[in-house]
Amino acid sequence: MKRYAPLDKALFVENRKRLSGLLHSCSLVVLNSNDIMPTNADGTMPFLQNSDLFYLSGIDQEESILLMFPDFPNEEFREILFLRETNEEIAIWEGHKYTKEEAREVSGIQTVMWLTQFERVFASLMHEARRVYLNTNEYLRAVPKVETCDARFVKWCQEYYPLHKYDRLAPHMHKLRAVKSAEEIKVMQEACNITEKGFRRVLSFVKPGVMEYEIEAEYLHEFVRNRSRGFAYEPIVASGANACVLHYIANSMPCQSGDLLLMDVGAEYANYNADMTRTIPVSGKFTSRQREVYNAVLRVQREAMKLLRPGNVIREYQREVEKLMESELIGLGLLDRQDVKNQNPKQPLLKKYFMHGTSHHLGLDVHDVGNVYRNFEPGMVFTVEPGIYIREEGIGIRLENNVVIREDGIEDLMSNIPIEAEEIEDLMNQ
Incomplete structure (x- = not known):
């Protein structure tokens, strides 16, 4: 069995x-x-x-x-x-x-x-x-x-x-x-639900002084007790400047007061996978600068979800997301509007702060198979994971949900997982 x-x-x-x-x-x-x-x-x-x-x-x-x-x-x-x-x-x-x-x-x-x-x-x-x-x-x-x-x-x-x-x-x-059936989406929803339970457990656990690996252990406990084999992939639990290392998996440092904590984790269930990223304040409250950057990433994520529609394609989608991100980076004072206007299009300035793709297929493999030149179709499941990484400020923020493309929009499999800055602060301070 x-x-x-x-x-x-x-x-x-x-x-x-x-x-x-x-x-x-x-x-x-x-x-x-x-x-x-x-x-x-x-x-x-x-x-x-x-x-x-x-x-x-x-x-x-x-x-x-x-x-x-x-x-x-x-x-x-x-x-x-x-x-x-x-x-x-x-x-x-x-x-x-x-x-x-x-x-x-x-x-x-x-x-x-x-x-x-x-x-x-x-x-x-x-x-x-x-x-x-x-x-x-x-x-x-x-x-x-x-x-x-x-x-x-x-x-x-x-x-x-x-x-x-x-x-x-x-x-x-x-x-x-690449196109998931209703039964597959049901199983993936369960993987996302287990991931949600882990995240809510961690929100009440994180405080200054806890080790990154202790947080990893809290996730694993919750995943396994809910019939998961464990992590869908090697978890990233990155506090402070570690969050600016995209594939940081050492998870060995203490969480310091005033820092942010980026957690890229997901539960496996029945061989299907979830892939979530959340960024929270170690002390339970964002600084004004942290919140400013956080809300910029959240706005990009929500606009990106609107672009995941039938007929679009990864390359064009990524370009549109990068335009959104450019605007946010200018608003944050990280890029100059005139410099962006004069930039080399093959070396866009935003890559200093947002250097990875926004979405990938998700399913039996975390980076699931699918042709990158194929138009989006209903039933495809994608991650949506914009991020801003400001190494000079020690700020790394990424937000990631898993969504199903439908005829008339998207279905967010992680809609119940807290993401608003205020809700995260409230849950951490209960």
């Missing part, structure tokens, strides 16, 4: 149906689970399932393979799930593994076999297949230095079956996963 509540298998049945509609005729699809990654000695990292395999099957276990052959003559072999066969020794040392019946119930796939049968069955399907779709990590900023199970399989498959026509599965998965 998994920690999270079971997801409706209809989600995975529909996902496979949608993928089948994108394939060439007489095609075979192969997806492998992620490896359990080693550390040192006999240590391992916690298992994290391959996002594409989970998306198509709901199977959350290592050493699993999914085959799809939508127009194979024998209906029983159009969807096959291969699992590691358990035994008494595995059960004693590692715990329960899926039975065939459980895997059918989770995935909606009726043909479930043990891995020992894979090569024989795969050979029989390959004899009928004209095209084979193999999976790879093609995320735009991925740096794949570690060979994955999918990558090893690509080598093996092309060595033993060199005359088949091979194709990339990733573009199809990026297209499908």
Whole structure:
């Protein structure tokens, strides 16, 4: 039994149906689970399932393979799930593994076999297949230095079956996963709700002298007790000048009176992720300058949400957000209007204070897959995270919510998480 509540298998049945509609005729699809990654000695990292395999099957276990052959003559072999066969020794040392019946119930796939049968069955399907779709990590900023199970399989498959026509599965998965179903959004809302509980817990905990790692521990406690595996990503708990380091993850410093505390954290739930950033005053009250900058970031965030509409595209959206940010930075006295007018458009002055993108896809991966040149569509889920970082003043402020694009606007999955400066101060001083 998994920690999270079971997801409706209809989600995975529909996902496979949608993928089948994108394939060439007489095609075979192969997806492998992620490896359990080693550390040192006999240590391992916690298992994290391959996002594409989970998306198509709901199977959350290592050493699993999914085959799809939508127009194979024998209906029983159009969807096959291969699992590691358990035994008494595995059960004693590692715990329960899926039975065939459980895997059918989770995935909606009726043909479930043990891995020992894979090569024989795969050979029989390959004899009928004209095209084979193999999976790879093609995320735009991925740096794949570690060979994955999918990558090893690509080598093996092309060595033993060199005359088949091979194709990339990733573009199809990026297209499908970019638009979330109602069931997926429901699960992501739960991840956001758990994140809210962590944030509210922290608001009553933070005070001068507490350590950043103590705050991290408060979040983790609340996340895990609400059926989350924990953090969706390495948490950023950055006080004072640390908030101006975009990927600060040491979380090792004390929170000082008068400083701001930037927290970029999110809970995972059922393999889906939340991604929240809030910035609060350590002493429970913003200074006038801190509030001035804070409200500028909040205004940009709210205007950015209005730009996340069907038909827009990331590049144009980012340009529009940067124009909003330029205006706010001029108002804060950080940029000069005339200097902005005369700036090199390839090196905009605002990058000194706002140097990152405003939004990214969110879902089974925190930086979820999706084509950056594709127009926004209803059902896409994005973060909205403008920030202003003034290193010379030791001020770093970022605000981040997760929103769903709808036909007539956005649905804010974090609308219940406090964000107004006054509300944050009130909650911290109760």
